Amino acid sequence: SYNDQxxxxxxTGYKRYNLRVKSETTKGHxxxxxxxxLTNEKTINxxxxxxxxxxxxxxxxxxxxxxxxxxxxxxIGGYAGAYGPVVNxxxxxxxxxxxxxxxxxSSILTNAYGELTIMPGLTYKLNLGYTSNFGTNSDYTGRYVxxxxxxxPTNDISQNKDQNDLLLVENTLNFTRIFGKHSVQALAGYTxxxxxxxxxxxxxxxxxxxxxxIDAGAGTSTTSGNSIESTLLSExxxxxxxxxxxxxxxxxxxxxxxxxFGSTNRYGNxxxxxxxxxxxxxxxxxxxTSTVSNFKLRGSYGVLGNQEIGDYQYSxxxxxxxxxxxxxxxxxxxGSIQTSFASPFIKxxxxxxxxxxxxAGLFKDKLTFTADYFIKITSDVxxxxxxxxxxxxxxxxxxxxxxxxxxxxxxGVNYSDQIGKLSYTVFGxxxxxxxxxxxxxxxxxxxxxxxxxxHGASSTLTEAGGPISGFYLIKDxxxxxxxxxxxxxxxxxxxIQPNAAPGDIKFLDANNDGQISxxxxxxxxxxxxxxxxxxxxxxxxxxxxxxxFFQGTQxxxxxxxxxxxxxxxxxxxxxxxxxxxxxTPQNHSNIPRxxxxxxxxxxRTSSRFLENGSYMRLKTLQIGYTFSDxxxxxxxxxxxxxxxxxxxxxxxxxxxxxNPDIGRTGSIFDRGVDFGHVAYPLSRTISVGLQLSL
Numbered sequence: 127s128y129n130d131q132x133x134x135x136x137x138t139g140y141k142r143y144n145l146r147v148k149s150e151t152t153k154g155h156x157x158x159x160x161x162x163x164l165t166n167e168k169t170i171n172x173x174x175x176x177x178x179x180x181x182x183x184x185x186x187x188x189x190x191x192x193x194x195x196x197x198x199x200x201x202i203g204g205y206a207g208a209y210g211p212v213v214n215x216x217x218x219x220x221x222x223x224x225x226x227x228x229x230x231x232s233s234i235l236t237n238a239y240g241e242l243t244i245m246p247g248l249t250y251k252l253n254l255g256y257t258s259n260f261g262t263n264s265d266y267t268g269r270y271v272x273x274x275x276x277x278x279p280t281n282d283i284s285q286n287k288d289q290n291d292l293l294l295v296e297n298t299l300n301f302t303r304i305f306g307k308h309s310v311q312a313l314a315g316y317t318x319x320x321x322x323x324x325x326x327x328x329x330x331x332x333x334x335x336x337x338x339x340i341d342a343g344a345g346t347s348t349t350s351g352n353s354i355e356s357t358l359l360s361e362x363x364x365x366x367x368x369x370x371x372x373x374x375x376x377x378x379x380x381x382x383x384x385x386x387f388g389s390t391n392r393y394g395n396x397x398x399x400x401x402x403x404x405x406x407x408x409x410x411x412x413x414x415t416s417t418v419s420n421f422k423l424r425g426s427y428g429v430l431g432n433q434e435i436g437d438y439q440y441s442x443x444x445x446x447x448x449x450x451x452x453x454x455x456x457x458x459x460x461g462s463i464q465t466s467f468a469s470p471f472i473k474x475x476x477x478x479x480x481x482x483x484x485x486a487g488l489f490k491d492k493l494t495f496t497a498d499y500f501i502k503i504t505s506d507v508x509x510x511x512x513x514x515x516x517x518x519x520x521x522x523x524x525x526x527x528x529x530x531x532x533x534x535x536x537x538g539v540n541y542s543d544q545i546g547k548l549s550y551t552v553f554g555x556x557x558x559x560x561x562x563x564x565x566x567x568x569x570x571x572x573x574x575x576x577x578x579x580x581h582g583a584s585s586t587l588t589e590a591g592g593p594i595s596g597f598y599l600i601k602d603x604x605x606x607x608x609x610x611x612x613x614x615x616x617x618x619x620x621x622i623q624p625n626a627a628p629g630d631i632k633f634l635d636a637n638n639d640g641q642i643s644x645x646x647x648x649x650x651x652x653x654x655x656x657x658x659x660x661x662x663x664x665x666x667x668x669x670x671x672x673x674x675f676f677q678g679t680q681x682x683x684x685x686x687x688x689x690x691x692x693x694x695x696x697x698x699x700x701x702x703x704x705x706x707x708x709x710t711p712q713n714h715s716n717i718p719r720x721x722x723x724x725x726x727x728x729x730r731t732s733s734r735f736l737e738n739g740s741y742m743r744l745k746t747l748q749i750g751y752t753f754s755d756x757x758x759x760x761x762x763x764x765x766x767x768x769x770x771x772x773x774x775x776x777x778x779x780x781x782x783x784x785n786p787d788i789g790r791t792g793s794i795f796d797r798g799v800d801f802g803h804v805a806y807p808l809s810r811t812i813s814v815g816l817q818l819s820l
Contacts, residue, residue, distance in 0.1 A: 134809040135172055135184060137222045142167040160238040166231070172806075173225040176276055179580045180215035180699070181803025187218040188802070189691060189699045194273065207273025212698035214275040224268045231261030247302045255294035262287050266338050280345055283338055284329035293320045307370040312363075319358040326351040354437045359383040374402035376426075384433040384474070388440040391473035398428030406487075420487030420494075432475040435508050439524040442468040466521040467513075473526060477504045494540045502532040503564075512573065528566045530594070534559035547667050554661035561654065566590045575795025578687030579803070581697075583644065583731040585685045586653070586795055593654070595797040597683055598647040601634035602734040607714050616640075623726060629709035629719030630726035631734065642727075650733050653798020655740070656681025662746075669754065675746040679786075684739035686783045688802020694729035695720045739798065741779035741786040747772045764819040773811040784808070 127144040143166045150159035172183050180186030195206030196219055205220035239253040265284045271277050298315035327350045330343030362380035376399070383393045405411055406421040443466040451458050483498035507528035510521075540553040566573070566589060574584035575595060587598035606612050612626050617640030623633065636646040662675035692702035695718075709719045718728040728734075750769035758766055779786045783800045785808045 133170070133172075134807050135222070136219075137170060137226075138172050139170045140167070155243045157241040157243075158239070160236070162237075163233075163235040165233045165235075169229045169231075171227040171229070173221040173227060175803070176216045176221060176225075178214040178216045178276065179803075180218075181801075182805075183216075183218035183221045184805050184807065185688065185803030186216050186221060188688060189213075189215045190217060191215070191698070191700050201271050203268060203270030203272060205270065205272050207276055209274035212275075215699050216276055217272050220270065220272045220276075224270050224272075226266045227264070229261055229263045231259060233257065233259040249300045251296075251298050251300065253294070253296040253298070255292070255296075257292040257294075258289065259291075260287070260289040264338075268335075280331045281333040281335060282329070282331045282345075283333055283340060283343065284327065284348075285340065286325065286327040288323070288325045291322045294318070309366075309368040309371075311366040313365075315360075315362045317358075317360040317362070319360075321356045322353070323355070324351070324353040355385075356437050357385045358433070370407070372404050372407045374400075374404070376400040378428075382431055382433075382474075386433050386435055386437055386439065387473055388470045391471065394431045394474035394476065396429045396431050396476070398426065400424070400426035400428075418486065418488055419490050420485065422485045424481070424483045424485070424498075426479075426481045428479050430477045430479070432477065432508065435472075435524050440468065440470050440472055442466065443521070467523045469523045469525055471526075472508065472524055473506060475504065475506050475508045475526065477502055479503075492541060492543055494538075496536075496538040498536045500532075500534060500536075502530075504528075504530040504532070509573075511567065527571070529564040530561060531564055532559055532561045548665065549667070550663070550665035552661075552663050554659065556657055556659045558657040559654065561594050563588060563590050563592055563594060573795055575793060576685060576797075576799035578685050578731060578735070578799050578801065579690050582687070582690060585731050585736075585799055586797070587647070588795055592649070593652050595653055595795050597650045597652065597685065597736060597798070599650050599685075599736060600642065600644070600646050600730065600732040601636065601648055601650065602732050603632040603634050605709055605714070605716060605718060606630050606632050607709075625725040627719070627721075627726070628711070629721075631718050631728045631732075633732065650736055651683040653682055653684070653739070655679035660745075669752045671750045671752070673746065673748045673750075674744070676742060677745045678740070678742035680740045682739040683798060684737050684781055684783065684786060684788065685799045686735050686737050686781075686802070687800050688783060688805075689737075690729065690731070690735045691803070693717065693735075694724070696722060696724035696729045698722070737782060738780045739786050741777055741781065743777040743787070744775040745773065747775055765817070766819075767817040769815050769817070771811075771813045771815065773813075774808055775810060 127142075129140070129142045131141075132139045145164040147162045148160070150157070152158075175181045175185070178186070180189045191208060191212060194208050194217075196217065197204060198206035203220065203224050205217050205224065207217040207220060208215060235257045237253070237255045239251060241249055241251045243249050263286050267278060267282050269278055269281050295318040296315060297317070298313055301310070301312040303310050327348070328340055329348040330340045330345065332345030333339075333343045360380055360382045362378070364376070364378040367375040377397075378399075379395065379397045381393060381395050385392070401424070403423045404421075405423060406415060406418065411418075411421070442464050444462050445465045446462045448461045448463045449458055450461060479500055479502045481498055481500040483496065486495045487493070488495075506526035507530060508524055509527045510523070511525045511527055512522050534557060536555070536557045538553070538555045540551065542549075542551040544550075569590060571589070573588040574586065575588070576586035577584050585597060585599060586595040588594050588596070606615075606623075606626055606628055608628055611632070612621065612623065612628070615622050615632060617635065617638065620640055622635050622640055623630070623642060626632070633642045634646060634648070635642060636648050639645065658677075658679050660675065660677040662673070664673045665671065689702065691697075692700065693704055695701060695705055695708065704717055705720065707713070707715045708717045709715050718726075721728075748769055748771040750767050753766045753768070758764065777786065783802060784805050787808070788798075788800050
């Protein structure tokens with residue numbers, strides 16, 4: 127397959143080539159098969175922030191003052207930019223065109239297996255998997271003078287190569303037997319997984335114009351590299367038992383050993399058990415089967431382990447080649463420093479899940495329901511423990527420092543029917559999850575996160591007794607419309623906001639100490655929705671078919687970091703058009719007065735920028751036409767279908783940012799914070815396709 131997709135941001139894009147080969151053969155008691163997938167891809171990315179406060183080109187496009195020029199043929203690099211006493215926001219077009227960042231990567235995924243039937247119902251299977259991903263990242267920055275705030279006098283290039291190899295060996299023994307009303311399936315296995323990663327970087331400055339080879343550089347050379355290796359060993363067993371297709375039992379156990387933990391805590395045991403009862407197969411249920419065609423009760427309990435931390439966290443990291451000079455003759459000494467503390471006693475994070483649910487089918491399974499209620503208790507949560515820089519470490523050590531609870535429900539509904547030539551299906555899902563931090567660190571530890579701007583305070587707080595990443599903010603109470611209102615807002619005869627003037631924001635003195643500070647932050651909601659949902663409709667008639675799918679969330683909050691910048695009116699960069707409605711004595715609005723030094727700190731991190739994050743989106747719409755047998759016969763194909771598809775057609779939301787489904791990766795403590803200055807817009811995609819089967 128081949129895919130060539132231009133990015134929604136200029137100069138960005140993605141290309142991919144795929145080749146897949148699969149075969150399978152059987153000879154007597156032996157069965158063999160393999161799959162090979164070859165991939166080559168190229169990704170063209172956009173630049174970062176160039177050290178300014180605009181962020182990437184998307185953020186800079188919103189924050190750059192529009193009266194500054196875009197192009198300047200007389201300038202080195204050919205672009206104009208900001209100058210004077212303003213915030214250093216880069217020209218986004220200069221960022222996109224002067225710095226070229228791309229990644230070319232190839233991957234090989236191979237899987238081969240052999241299966242031996244030892245006797246009827248007993249088979250041995252050996253599965254071998256090997257995946258190799260290797261890529262080259264290139265970052266070339268041409269010399270430039272963009273305005274008076276961004277200068278880069280040399281052409282520089284940086285290239286790094288990385289390779290990640292994964293080897294998987296699985297040995298399993300499978301047993302299946304049916305006798306009378308009893309059915310038994312059993313599996314025993316041993317697996318070995320090894321991951322090797324290597325990285326090499328070379329960089330050079332001061333290249334001649336038009337040449338992008340490292341050897342051509344006359345300036346500073348930089349080299350670095352590292353390698354990482356990890357191993358996971360697993361022993362596993364599972365038994366599935368069924369009696370008369372009424373009573374079901376599944377029990378499993380696995381023992382995993384990870385090189386990411388020290389020798390005393392390397393292994394973890396993770397059992398599970400599940401029970402099921404097909405009530406609709408009981409004799410006493412027969413009178414109801416004309417209406418309730420299927421009904422099953424389920425319950426399960428299981429333990430899962432998590433080892434997703436960096437490698438070698440249990441040992442102290444030492445950085446070598448930290449050199450220094452001493453003495454009158456400035457003699458060079460070679461040294462090393464410890465860059466992180468050891469965490470020798472870290473162990474597996476475990477999640478214990480209890481689940482009860484049911485499956486039901488009505489009217490010969492035209493209408494089906496599924497419902498689950500679960501409780502998850504996660505213990506020994508692996509976290510980076512914040513420590514002060516004065517402790518002598520550049521990195522926060524990983525520790526088992528928490529206990530969490532997640533509980534919720536998941537519901538699914540599906541209805542399928544046929545009316546004449548029309549076949550259709552309507553379906554929907556709904557889930558609601560609540561989380562709570564039961565323990566964290568020493569019991570009084572607080573983890574702050576979600577700094578929404580370059581200069582703003584944190585917006586989320588995680589502590590024992592509360593949710594993960596709850597929004598804790600100073601509360602906005604509206605606008606002071608007169609000096610009388612400011613004077614009336616006092617404590618013990620002193621003004622609570624002595625620097626306020628008419629048109630400034632009134633903030634809640636939550637702790638009643640007579641002043642506004644971070645101690646006045648209050649709980650103002652969660653980045654996690656009250657519920658998430660999805661629903662859709664599929665239908666076909668004659669040769670036409672249509673598929674729709676909607677998704678959305680309800681009840682979650684989003685902190686709009688870009689809006690905090692664009693509505694601040696306290697720094698010298700572009701402002702939102704909302705500020706045209708700023709408060710004046712003649713215009714009493716909900717936007718504070720425009721004042722550049724902002725003595726009242728109207729732009730502080732507060733509930734002013736916390737918004738409703740609920741949304742509903744038409745995620746997918748596809749209309750297709752399957753050609754008749756006559757056409758297939760003429761073209762000598764097994765099937766042929768043409769379609770038109772659209773993704774992200776529209777979104778209904780009150781959120782004013784780019785995208786309410788912000789989907790930011792990174793720390794869980796940044797959940798729900800929209801860092802608009804590093805965003806990449808969501809695209810609306812219209813595609814036309816043809817599906818052929820030979």
